[in-house]
Amino acid sequence: MWERFVNFTVFQNSIGDYIASLVTLVLGLIAIQLTDRVILRRLKRWANKTTNPWDDSLVEIIERSVLPLAYVGLIYISLQNLKLYSILDRVIDSFGIILLTLLGIRGINSLIEYLLKIYWLTREEYAARQTSLNILLPSIRVFFWALGIIFLLDNLGFDIAAVVAGLGIGGAAVALASRGVLEDLFSYFAILFDRPFEIGDLITVEGFTGTVENIGIKTTRLRSIGGEQLVFSNTNLTNSRLQNFRSMERRRALFKFQVSYNTPEEQLHTIPQIVKAIIDDMPGAIFDRSHFAAYGEFGLIFETVYYVEGNEYLRYMDIQQQINLLIKTKLQEKGVEFALRPREL
Structure with missing residues:
Protein backbone atom coordinates (compact mmCIF):
# COMPACT_ATOMS: atom_id res chain seq x y z
CA MET A 1 0.00 0.00 0.00
CA TRP A 2 2.70 2.46 1.02
CA GLU A 3 4.92 1.43 -1.88
CA ARG A 4 2.04 1.92 -4.34
CA PHE A 5 1.35 5.36 -2.86
CA VAL A 6 5.00 6.37 -3.02
CA ASN A 7 5.33 5.24 -6.62
CA PHE A 8 2.14 6.94 -7.74
CA THR A 9 3.03 9.41 -10.51
CA VAL A 10 1.73 12.97 -10.70
CA PHE A 11 3.02 15.37 -13.39
CA GLN A 12 5.97 13.12 -14.36
CA ASN A 13 7.10 12.68 -10.73
CA SER A 14 6.27 10.06 -8.15
CA ILE A 15 4.95 10.94 -4.74
CA GLY A 16 8.28 9.75 -3.35
CA ASP A 17 10.11 12.33 -5.47
CA TYR A 18 7.87 15.07 -4.11
CA ILE A 19 8.43 13.85 -0.57
CA ALA A 20 12.23 13.76 -1.07
CA SER A 21 12.18 17.27 -2.50
CA LEU A 22 10.01 18.51 0.36
CA VAL A 23 12.22 16.82 2.99
CA THR A 24 15.31 18.41 1.42
CA LEU A 25 13.63 21.81 1.51
CA VAL A 26 12.42 21.47 5.11
CA LEU A 27 15.75 20.16 6.44
CA GLY A 28 17.58 22.92 4.62
CA LEU A 29 15.24 25.57 6.04
CA ILE A 30 15.74 24.16 9.54
CA ALA A 31 19.52 24.24 9.11
CA ILE A 32 19.45 27.84 7.83
CA GLN A 33 17.13 28.95 10.64
CA LEU A 34 19.34 27.28 13.25
CA THR A 35 22.36 29.00 11.76
CA ASP A 36 20.54 32.32 11.81
CA ARG A 37 19.14 32.05 15.34
CA VAL A 38 22.04 30.33 17.08
CA ILE A 39 25.28 31.26 15.35
CA LEU A 40 24.35 34.58 13.73
CA ARG A 41 22.59 35.97 16.81
CA ARG A 42 25.55 35.05 18.99
CA LEU A 43 27.83 36.81 16.53
CA LYS A 44 25.56 39.88 16.73
CA ARG A 45 25.69 39.93 20.52
CA TRP A 46 29.46 39.54 20.44
CA ALA A 47 29.78 42.34 17.85
CA ASN A 48 27.58 44.68 19.90
CA LYS A 49 29.87 44.26 22.91
CA THR A 50 32.97 45.40 21.01
CA THR A 51 33.88 48.96 20.00
CA ASN A 52 35.31 47.83 16.67
CA PRO A 53 32.81 48.60 13.83
CA TRP A 54 34.34 46.05 11.46
CA ASP A 55 32.88 42.97 13.17
CA ASP A 56 29.41 44.56 12.87
CA SER A 57 30.03 45.00 9.15
CA LEU A 58 31.07 41.36 8.79
CA VAL A 59 27.90 40.13 10.50
CA GLU A 60 25.86 42.42 8.26
CA ILE A 61 27.54 40.98 5.15
CA ILE A 62 26.68 37.44 6.28
CA GLU A 63 23.09 38.42 7.02
CA ARG A 64 22.51 40.35 3.80
CA SER A 65 24.42 38.19 1.32
CA VAL A 66 25.11 34.68 2.63
CA LEU A 67 21.64 33.91 4.02
CA PRO A 68 19.71 34.96 0.86
CA LEU A 69 22.22 33.00 -1.21
CA ALA A 70 21.63 29.96 1.00
CA TYR A 71 17.81 30.23 0.59
CA VAL A 72 18.02 30.49 -3.19
CA GLY A 73 20.52 27.63 -3.39
CA LEU A 74 18.32 25.46 -1.17
CA ILE A 75 15.24 25.97 -3.34
CA TYR A 76 17.24 25.30 -6.48
CA ILE A 77 18.71 22.07 -5.04
CA SER A 78 15.34 20.80 -3.80
CA LEU A 79 13.78 21.27 -7.24
CA GLN A 80 16.56 19.23 -8.87
CA ASN A 81 14.96 16.07 -7.43
CA LEU A 82 11.91 16.62 -9.65
CA LYS A 83 11.41 16.05 -13.36
CA LEU A 84 9.81 19.21 -14.70
CA TYR A 85 8.53 20.18 -18.11
CA SER A 86 11.32 21.46 -20.32
CA ILE A 87 9.97 25.02 -20.45
CA LEU A 88 9.44 25.17 -16.70
CA ASP A 89 12.85 23.59 -16.11
CA ARG A 90 14.55 26.24 -18.26
CA VAL A 91 12.64 29.03 -16.53
CA ILE A 92 13.65 27.75 -13.08
CA ASP A 93 17.27 27.28 -14.16
CA SER A 94 17.42 30.77 -15.65
CA PHE A 95 15.75 32.33 -12.64
CA GLY A 96 18.08 30.47 -10.26
CA ILE A 97 21.19 31.46 -12.22
CA ILE A 98 20.10 35.11 -12.27
CA LEU A 99 19.42 35.20 -8.53
CA LEU A 100 22.60 33.34 -7.62
CA THR A 101 24.69 35.60 -9.85
CA LEU A 102 23.18 38.82 -8.51
CA LEU A 103 23.47 37.73 -4.89
CA GLY A 104 26.98 36.40 -5.46
CA ILE A 105 28.21 39.64 -7.05
CA ARG A 106 26.66 41.68 -4.25
CA GLY A 107 28.34 39.46 -1.67
CA ILE A 108 31.73 39.66 -3.42
CA ASN A 109 31.51 43.45 -3.64
CA SER A 110 30.57 43.70 0.03
CA LEU A 111 33.41 41.37 1.05
CA ILE A 112 36.01 43.27 -1.00
CA GLU A 113 34.78 46.59 0.41
CA TYR A 114 35.02 45.14 3.93
CA LEU A 115 38.58 43.85 3.38
CA LEU A 116 39.73 47.15 1.86
CA LYS A 117 38.30 49.11 4.77
CA ILE A 118 40.05 46.84 7.26
CA TYR A 119 43.33 47.16 5.35
CA TRP A 120 43.19 50.95 4.99
CA LEU A 121 40.86 52.55 7.49
CA THR A 122 42.07 50.85 10.67
CA ARG A 123 45.29 52.85 10.36
CA GLU A 124 45.99 56.52 10.89
CA GLU A 125 44.65 59.37 8.71
CA TYR A 126 41.17 57.89 8.48
CA ALA A 127 39.58 60.85 6.66
CA ALA A 128 42.18 61.02 3.90
CA ARG A 129 42.01 57.29 3.22
CA GLN A 130 38.21 57.29 3.40
CA THR A 131 38.14 59.86 0.58
CA SER A 132 40.51 57.77 -1.56
CA LEU A 133 38.54 54.60 -0.85
CA ASN A 134 35.25 56.27 -1.80
CA ILE A 135 36.76 57.07 -5.20
CA LEU A 136 38.16 53.56 -5.68
CA LEU A 137 35.12 51.49 -4.67
CA PRO A 138 32.80 52.46 -7.59
CA SER A 139 35.44 51.28 -10.08
CA ILE A 140 35.72 47.94 -8.27
CA ARG A 141 31.93 47.53 -8.21
CA VAL A 142 31.63 48.29 -11.94
CA PHE A 143 34.39 45.78 -12.74
CA PHE A 144 32.79 42.91 -10.82
CA TRP A 145 29.30 43.71 -12.08
CA ALA A 146 30.63 43.63 -15.65
CA LEU A 147 32.25 40.23 -15.02
CA GLY A 148 29.03 39.00 -13.40
CA ILE A 149 26.88 40.09 -16.35
CA ILE A 150 29.22 38.35 -18.80
CA PHE A 151 29.11 35.20 -16.64
CA LEU A 152 25.30 35.40 -16.48
CA LEU A 153 24.85 35.85 -20.23
CA ASP A 154 27.19 32.95 -20.92
CA ASN A 155 25.23 30.65 -18.57
CA LEU A 156 21.95 31.74 -20.09
CA GLY A 157 23.11 30.48 -23.47
CA PHE A 158 24.03 33.74 -25.17
CA ASP A 159 27.05 33.84 -27.46
CA ILE A 160 29.27 36.35 -25.72
CA ALA A 161 32.32 35.74 -27.90
CA ALA A 162 31.23 38.41 -30.37
CA VAL A 163 30.38 40.79 -27.54
CA VAL A 164 33.78 40.29 -25.90
CA ALA A 165 35.53 40.71 -29.26
CA GLY A 166 33.61 43.91 -29.90
CA LEU A 167 34.45 45.20 -26.47
CA GLY A 168 38.10 44.33 -27.07
CA ILE A 169 38.26 46.25 -30.34
CA GLY A 170 36.37 49.20 -28.88
CA GLY A 171 38.53 49.14 -25.76
CA ALA A 172 41.72 49.16 -27.83
CA ALA A 173 40.49 52.18 -29.81
CA VAL A 174 39.54 54.04 -26.64
CA ALA A 175 42.88 53.13 -25.04
CA LEU A 176 44.83 54.52 -27.99
CA ALA A 177 42.77 57.70 -28.03
CA SER A 178 43.12 58.34 -24.30
CA ARG A 179 46.53 56.89 -23.56
CA GLY A 180 47.60 59.76 -21.30
CA VAL A 181 44.39 59.65 -19.28
CA LEU A 182 44.69 55.89 -18.78
CA GLU A 183 48.34 56.22 -17.72
CA ASP A 184 47.32 58.78 -15.09
CA LEU A 185 44.44 56.53 -14.01
CA PHE A 186 46.71 53.51 -13.47
CA SER A 187 49.22 55.76 -11.73
CA TYR A 188 46.39 56.90 -9.45
CA PHE A 189 45.70 53.28 -8.47
CA ALA A 190 49.44 52.77 -7.92
CA ILE A 191 49.49 55.77 -5.57
CA LEU A 192 46.46 54.47 -3.67
CA PHE A 193 47.85 50.97 -3.16
CA ASP A 194 51.56 51.73 -2.76
CA ARG A 195 50.97 54.98 -0.77
CA PRO A 196 54.25 56.83 -1.45
CA PHE A 197 52.42 59.85 -0.01
CA GLU A 198 49.01 60.73 1.37
CA ILE A 199 46.90 63.82 1.85
CA GLY A 200 48.60 66.14 4.33
CA ASP A 201 52.15 64.93 3.62
CA LEU A 202 54.93 67.43 2.89
CA ILE A 203 56.78 66.24 -0.22
CA THR A 204 59.40 67.54 -2.65
CA VAL A 205 59.11 66.68 -6.37
CA GLU A 206 61.54 67.94 -9.01
CA GLY A 207 62.64 70.76 -6.74
CA PHE A 208 59.08 71.81 -5.82
CA THR A 209 58.00 71.43 -2.18
CA GLY A 210 54.42 71.46 -0.94
CA THR A 211 51.72 69.80 1.14
CA VAL A 212 49.46 67.27 -0.63
CA GLU A 213 45.91 68.67 -0.74
CA ASN A 214 44.14 66.36 -3.18
CA ILE A 215 44.87 63.10 -5.02
CA GLY A 216 42.66 62.98 -8.09
CA ILE A 217 42.15 60.42 -10.83
CA LYS A 218 44.35 62.37 -13.27
CA THR A 219 46.27 64.95 -11.22
CA THR A 220 47.54 65.51 -7.69
CA ARG A 221 47.51 69.00 -6.17
CA LEU A 222 50.05 70.41 -3.74
CA ARG A 223 50.07 73.67 -1.77
CA SER A 224 53.57 75.10 -1.86
CA ILE A 225 55.29 76.87 1.01
CA GLY A 226 54.81 80.12 -0.90
CA GLY A 227 51.03 79.58 -1.05
CA GLU A 228 50.53 78.80 -4.73
CA GLN A 229 48.98 75.56 -5.92
CA LEU A 230 51.19 73.01 -7.69
CA VAL A 231 49.51 70.53 -10.06
CA PHE A 232 51.29 67.33 -11.13
CA SER A 233 50.01 64.51 -13.31
CA ASN A 234 49.90 61.20 -11.48
CA THR A 235 52.18 59.63 -14.10
CA ASN A 236 54.75 62.34 -13.47
CA LEU A 237 54.66 61.66 -9.74
CA THR A 238 55.04 57.88 -10.04
CA ASN A 239 57.93 58.29 -12.50
CA SER A 240 59.77 60.90 -10.42
CA ARG A 241 61.98 60.71 -7.37
CA LEU A 242 60.22 62.43 -4.51
CA GLN A 243 61.01 63.17 -0.88
CA ASN A 244 58.34 62.57 1.75
CA PHE A 245 58.96 64.28 5.09
CA ARG A 246 56.00 62.73 6.95
CA SER A 247 57.92 59.73 8.28
CA MET A 248 61.01 61.78 9.14
CA GLU A 249 61.59 61.30 12.87
Whole structure:
Protein backbone atom coordinates (compact mmCIF):
# COMPACT_ATOMS: atom_id res chain seq x y z
CA MET A 1 0.00 0.00 0.00
CA TRP A 2 2.70 2.46 1.02
CA GLU A 3 4.92 1.43 -1.88
CA ARG A 4 2.04 1.92 -4.34
CA PHE A 5 1.35 5.36 -2.86
CA VAL A 6 5.00 6.37 -3.02
CA ASN A 7 5.33 5.24 -6.62
CA PHE A 8 2.14 6.94 -7.74
CA THR A 9 3.03 9.41 -10.51
CA VAL A 10 1.73 12.97 -10.70
CA PHE A 11 3.02 15.37 -13.39
CA GLN A 12 5.97 13.12 -14.36
CA ASN A 13 7.10 12.68 -10.73
CA SER A 14 6.27 10.06 -8.15
CA ILE A 15 4.95 10.94 -4.74
CA GLY A 16 8.28 9.75 -3.35
CA ASP A 17 10.11 12.33 -5.47
CA TYR A 18 7.87 15.07 -4.11
CA ILE A 19 8.43 13.85 -0.57
CA ALA A 20 12.23 13.76 -1.07
CA SER A 21 12.18 17.27 -2.50
CA LEU A 22 10.01 18.51 0.36
CA VAL A 23 12.22 16.82 2.99
CA THR A 24 15.31 18.41 1.42
CA LEU A 25 13.63 21.81 1.51
CA VAL A 26 12.42 21.47 5.11
CA LEU A 27 15.75 20.16 6.44
CA GLY A 28 17.58 22.92 4.62
CA LEU A 29 15.24 25.57 6.04
CA ILE A 30 15.74 24.16 9.54
CA ALA A 31 19.52 24.24 9.11
CA ILE A 32 19.45 27.84 7.83
CA GLN A 33 17.13 28.95 10.64
CA LEU A 34 19.34 27.28 13.25
CA THR A 35 22.36 29.00 11.76
CA ASP A 36 20.54 32.32 11.81
CA ARG A 37 19.14 32.05 15.34
CA VAL A 38 22.04 30.33 17.08
CA ILE A 39 25.28 31.26 15.35
CA LEU A 40 24.35 34.58 13.73
CA ARG A 41 22.59 35.97 16.81
CA ARG A 42 25.55 35.05 18.99
CA LEU A 43 27.83 36.81 16.53
CA LYS A 44 25.56 39.88 16.73
CA ARG A 45 25.69 39.93 20.52
CA TRP A 46 29.46 39.54 20.44
CA ALA A 47 29.78 42.34 17.85
CA ASN A 48 27.58 44.68 19.90
CA LYS A 49 29.87 44.26 22.91
CA THR A 50 32.97 45.40 21.01
CA THR A 51 33.88 48.96 20.00
CA ASN A 52 35.31 47.83 16.67
CA PRO A 53 32.81 48.60 13.83
CA TRP A 54 34.34 46.05 11.46
CA ASP A 55 32.88 42.97 13.17
CA ASP A 56 29.41 44.56 12.87
CA SER A 57 30.03 45.00 9.15
CA LEU A 58 31.07 41.36 8.79
CA VAL A 59 27.90 40.13 10.50
CA GLU A 60 25.86 42.42 8.26
CA ILE A 61 27.54 40.98 5.15
CA ILE A 62 26.68 37.44 6.28
CA GLU A 63 23.09 38.42 7.02
CA ARG A 64 22.51 40.35 3.80
CA SER A 65 24.42 38.19 1.32
CA VAL A 66 25.11 34.68 2.63
CA LEU A 67 21.64 33.91 4.02
CA PRO A 68 19.71 34.96 0.86
CA LEU A 69 22.22 33.00 -1.21
CA ALA A 70 21.63 29.96 1.00
CA TYR A 71 17.81 30.23 0.59
CA VAL A 72 18.02 30.49 -3.19
CA GLY A 73 20.52 27.63 -3.39
CA LEU A 74 18.32 25.46 -1.17
CA ILE A 75 15.24 25.97 -3.34
CA TYR A 76 17.24 25.30 -6.48
CA ILE A 77 18.71 22.07 -5.04
CA SER A 78 15.34 20.80 -3.80
CA LEU A 79 13.78 21.27 -7.24
CA GLN A 80 16.56 19.23 -8.87
CA ASN A 81 14.96 16.07 -7.43
CA LEU A 82 11.91 16.62 -9.65
CA LYS A 83 11.41 16.05 -13.36
CA LEU A 84 9.81 19.21 -14.70
CA TYR A 85 8.53 20.18 -18.11
CA SER A 86 11.32 21.46 -20.32
CA ILE A 87 9.97 25.02 -20.45
CA LEU A 88 9.44 25.17 -16.70
CA ASP A 89 12.85 23.59 -16.11
CA ARG A 90 14.55 26.24 -18.26
CA VAL A 91 12.64 29.03 -16.53
CA ILE A 92 13.65 27.75 -13.08
CA ASP A 93 17.27 27.28 -14.16
CA SER A 94 17.42 30.77 -15.65
CA PHE A 95 15.75 32.33 -12.64
CA GLY A 96 18.08 30.47 -10.26
CA ILE A 97 21.19 31.46 -12.22
CA ILE A 98 20.10 35.11 -12.27
CA LEU A 99 19.42 35.20 -8.53
CA LEU A 100 22.60 33.34 -7.62
CA THR A 101 24.69 35.60 -9.85
CA LEU A 102 23.18 38.82 -8.51
CA LEU A 103 23.47 37.73 -4.89
CA GLY A 104 26.98 36.40 -5.46
CA ILE A 105 28.21 39.64 -7.05
CA ARG A 106 26.66 41.68 -4.25
CA GLY A 107 28.34 39.46 -1.67
CA ILE A 108 31.73 39.66 -3.42
CA ASN A 109 31.51 43.45 -3.64
CA SER A 110 30.57 43.70 0.03
CA LEU A 111 33.41 41.37 1.05
CA ILE A 112 36.01 43.27 -1.00
CA GLU A 113 34.78 46.59 0.41
CA TYR A 114 35.02 45.14 3.93
CA LEU A 115 38.58 43.85 3.38
CA LEU A 116 39.73 47.15 1.86
CA LYS A 117 38.30 49.11 4.77
CA ILE A 118 40.05 46.84 7.26
CA TYR A 119 43.33 47.16 5.35
CA TRP A 120 43.19 50.95 4.99
CA LEU A 121 40.86 52.55 7.49
CA THR A 122 42.07 50.85 10.67
CA ARG A 123 45.29 52.85 10.36
CA GLU A 124 45.99 56.52 10.89
CA GLU A 125 44.65 59.37 8.71
CA TYR A 126 41.17 57.89 8.48
CA ALA A 127 39.58 60.85 6.66
CA ALA A 128 42.18 61.02 3.90
CA ARG A 129 42.01 57.29 3.22
CA GLN A 130 38.21 57.29 3.40
CA THR A 131 38.14 59.86 0.58
CA SER A 132 40.51 57.77 -1.56
CA LEU A 133 38.54 54.60 -0.85
CA ASN A 134 35.25 56.27 -1.80
CA ILE A 135 36.76 57.07 -5.20
CA LEU A 136 38.16 53.56 -5.68
CA LEU A 137 35.12 51.49 -4.67
CA PRO A 138 32.80 52.46 -7.59
CA SER A 139 35.44 51.28 -10.08
CA ILE A 140 35.72 47.94 -8.27
CA ARG A 141 31.93 47.53 -8.21
CA VAL A 142 31.63 48.29 -11.94
CA PHE A 143 34.39 45.78 -12.74
CA PHE A 144 32.79 42.91 -10.82
CA TRP A 145 29.30 43.71 -12.08
CA ALA A 146 30.63 43.63 -15.65
CA LEU A 147 32.25 40.23 -15.02
CA GLY A 148 29.03 39.00 -13.40
CA ILE A 149 26.88 40.09 -16.35
CA ILE A 150 29.22 38.35 -18.80
CA PHE A 151 29.11 35.20 -16.64
CA LEU A 152 25.30 35.40 -16.48
CA LEU A 153 24.85 35.85 -20.23
CA ASP A 154 27.19 32.95 -20.92
CA ASN A 155 25.23 30.65 -18.57
CA LEU A 156 21.95 31.74 -20.09
CA GLY A 157 23.11 30.48 -23.47
CA PHE A 158 24.03 33.74 -25.17
CA ASP A 159 27.05 33.84 -27.46
CA ILE A 160 29.27 36.35 -25.72
CA ALA A 161 32.32 35.74 -27.90
CA ALA A 162 31.23 38.41 -30.37
CA VAL A 163 30.38 40.79 -27.54
CA VAL A 164 33.78 40.29 -25.90
CA ALA A 165 35.53 40.71 -29.26
CA GLY A 166 33.61 43.91 -29.90
CA LEU A 167 34.45 45.20 -26.47
CA GLY A 168 38.10 44.33 -27.07
CA ILE A 169 38.26 46.25 -30.34
CA GLY A 170 36.37 49.20 -28.88
CA GLY A 171 38.53 49.14 -25.76
CA ALA A 172 41.72 49.16 -27.83
CA ALA A 173 40.49 52.18 -29.81
CA VAL A 174 39.54 54.04 -26.64
CA ALA A 175 42.88 53.13 -25.04
CA LEU A 176 44.83 54.52 -27.99
CA ALA A 177 42.77 57.70 -28.03
CA SER A 178 43.12 58.34 -24.30
CA ARG A 179 46.53 56.89 -23.56
CA GLY A 180 47.60 59.76 -21.30
CA VAL A 181 44.39 59.65 -19.28
CA LEU A 182 44.69 55.89 -18.78
CA GLU A 183 48.34 56.22 -17.72
CA ASP A 184 47.32 58.78 -15.09
CA LEU A 185 44.44 56.53 -14.01
CA PHE A 186 46.71 53.51 -13.47
CA SER A 187 49.22 55.76 -11.73
CA TYR A 188 46.39 56.90 -9.45
CA PHE A 189 45.70 53.28 -8.47
CA ALA A 190 49.44 52.77 -7.92
CA ILE A 191 49.49 55.77 -5.57
CA LEU A 192 46.46 54.47 -3.67
CA PHE A 193 47.85 50.97 -3.16
CA ASP A 194 51.56 51.73 -2.76
CA ARG A 195 50.97 54.98 -0.77
CA PRO A 196 54.25 56.83 -1.45
CA PHE A 197 52.42 59.85 -0.01
CA GLU A 198 49.01 60.73 1.37
CA ILE A 199 46.90 63.82 1.85
CA GLY A 200 48.60 66.14 4.33
CA ASP A 201 52.15 64.93 3.62
CA LEU A 202 54.93 67.43 2.89
CA ILE A 203 56.78 66.24 -0.22
CA THR A 204 59.40 67.54 -2.65
CA VAL A 205 59.11 66.68 -6.37
CA GLU A 206 61.54 67.94 -9.01
CA GLY A 207 62.64 70.76 -6.74
CA PHE A 208 59.08 71.81 -5.82
CA THR A 209 58.00 71.43 -2.18
CA GLY A 210 54.42 71.46 -0.94
CA THR A 211 51.72 69.80 1.14
CA VAL A 212 49.46 67.27 -0.63
CA GLU A 213 45.91 68.67 -0.74
CA ASN A 214 44.14 66.36 -3.18
CA ILE A 215 44.87 63.10 -5.02
CA GLY A 216 42.66 62.98 -8.09
CA ILE A 217 42.15 60.42 -10.83
CA LYS A 218 44.35 62.37 -13.27
CA THR A 219 46.27 64.95 -11.22
CA THR A 220 47.54 65.51 -7.69
CA ARG A 221 47.51 69.00 -6.17
CA LEU A 222 50.05 70.41 -3.74
CA ARG A 223 50.07 73.67 -1.77
CA SER A 224 53.57 75.10 -1.86
CA ILE A 225 55.29 76.87 1.01
CA GLY A 226 54.81 80.12 -0.90
CA GLY A 227 51.03 79.58 -1.05
CA GLU A 228 50.53 78.80 -4.73
CA GLN A 229 48.98 75.56 -5.92
CA LEU A 230 51.19 73.01 -7.69
CA VAL A 231 49.51 70.53 -10.06
CA PHE A 232 51.29 67.33 -11.13
CA SER A 233 50.01 64.51 -13.31
CA ASN A 234 49.90 61.20 -11.48
CA THR A 235 52.18 59.63 -14.10
CA ASN A 236 54.75 62.34 -13.47
CA LEU A 237 54.66 61.66 -9.74
CA THR A 238 55.04 57.88 -10.04
CA ASN A 239 57.93 58.29 -12.50
CA SER A 240 59.77 60.90 -10.42
CA ARG A 241 61.98 60.71 -7.37
CA LEU A 242 60.22 62.43 -4.51
CA GLN A 243 61.01 63.17 -0.88
CA ASN A 244 58.34 62.57 1.75
CA PHE A 245 58.96 64.28 5.09
CA ARG A 246 56.00 62.73 6.95
CA SER A 247 57.92 59.73 8.28
CA MET A 248 61.01 61.78 9.14
CA GLU A 249 61.59 61.30 12.87
CA ARG A 250 64.22 64.01 13.11
CA ARG A 251 65.64 66.65 10.79
CA ARG A 252 69.38 67.04 10.15
CA ALA A 253 70.45 70.69 10.15
CA LEU A 254 73.77 72.07 8.93
CA PHE A 255 74.80 75.70 9.10
CA LYS A 256 78.02 77.68 8.67
CA PHE A 257 79.33 81.04 9.81
CA GLN A 258 82.59 82.92 9.34
CA VAL A 259 84.66 84.83 11.85
CA SER A 260 87.39 87.35 11.16
CA TYR A 261 90.96 86.30 10.34
CA ASN A 262 92.00 88.56 13.24
CA THR A 263 90.43 86.22 15.80
CA PRO A 264 93.05 84.92 18.28
CA GLU A 265 93.85 81.22 18.23
CA GLU A 266 92.69 80.69 21.82
CA GLN A 267 89.22 81.98 20.93
CA LEU A 268 89.09 79.81 17.83
CA HIS A 269 89.42 76.75 20.09
CA THR A 270 86.51 77.91 22.27
CA ILE A 271 84.02 78.64 19.46
CA PRO A 272 82.99 74.96 18.90
CA GLN A 273 82.51 74.58 22.65
CA ILE A 274 80.32 77.70 22.76
CA VAL A 275 78.17 76.37 19.90
CA LYS A 276 77.89 72.95 21.57
CA ALA A 277 76.76 74.49 24.86
CA ILE A 278 74.10 76.56 23.07
CA ILE A 279 72.65 73.57 21.20
CA ASP A 280 72.78 71.28 24.25
CA ASP A 281 70.67 73.79 26.20
CA MET A 282 68.16 74.14 23.33
CA PRO A 283 64.99 72.00 23.87
CA GLY A 284 64.32 69.69 20.91
CA ALA A 285 67.86 70.01 19.48
CA ILE A 286 70.54 67.30 19.56
CA PHE A 287 74.15 68.36 19.02
CA ASP A 288 76.27 66.35 16.57
CA ARG A 289 79.46 68.29 15.79
CA SER A 290 80.98 71.73 15.33
CA HIS A 291 84.38 72.33 13.67
CA PHE A 292 86.66 74.94 12.20
CA ALA A 293 86.03 73.58 8.71
CA ALA A 294 87.84 75.73 6.15
CA TYR A 295 89.51 78.97 5.22
CA GLY A 296 87.13 81.24 3.39
CA GLU A 297 87.76 84.16 1.10
CA PHE A 298 86.84 86.67 3.79
CA GLY A 299 87.02 84.69 7.04
CA LEU A 300 87.46 81.43 8.92
CA ILE A 301 84.55 79.04 8.29
CA PHE A 302 82.95 77.07 11.15
CA GLU A 303 80.53 74.27 10.29
CA THR A 304 77.96 72.85 12.72
CA VAL A 305 75.58 69.88 12.47
CA TYR A 306 72.70 69.13 14.81
CA TYR A 307 69.33 67.36 14.75
CA VAL A 308 65.82 68.59 15.46
CA GLU A 309 63.28 66.13 16.87
CA GLY A 310 60.22 65.77 14.61
CA ASN A 311 59.54 66.85 11.05
CA GLU A 312 57.89 70.26 11.51
CA TYR A 313 59.67 72.85 9.39
CA LEU A 314 58.43 75.80 11.46
CA ARG A 315 59.81 74.27 14.67
CA TYR A 316 63.17 73.71 12.97
CA MET A 317 63.31 77.36 11.84
CA ASP A 318 62.41 78.60 15.33
CA ILE A 319 65.25 76.54 16.85
CA GLN A 320 67.70 77.69 14.17
CA GLN A 321 66.76 81.30 14.83
CA GLN A 322 67.37 80.94 18.55
CA ILE A 323 70.73 79.30 17.90
CA ASN A 324 71.79 82.10 15.54
CA LEU A 325 70.83 84.81 18.04
CA LEU A 326 72.63 83.10 20.91
CA ILE A 327 75.79 82.53 18.84
CA LYS A 328 75.86 86.22 17.92
CA THR A 329 75.41 87.23 21.56
CA LYS A 330 78.02 84.82 22.94
CA LEU A 331 80.65 85.69 20.32
CA GLN A 332 80.13 89.41 20.86
CA GLU A 333 80.68 88.85 24.60
CA LYS A 334 83.97 87.11 23.76
CA GLY A 335 84.98 89.93 21.43
CA VAL A 336 84.87 87.72 18.33
CA GLU A 337 83.94 89.52 15.14
CA PHE A 338 82.13 87.95 12.19
CA ALA A 339 83.82 88.08 8.80
CA LEU A 340 82.54 90.80 6.50
CA ARG A 341 82.99 91.27 2.78
CA PRO A 342 85.32 94.24 2.18
CA ARG A 343 83.64 97.30 0.73
CA GLU A 344 84.74 98.34 -2.74
CA LEU A 345 85.48 102.05 -3.16
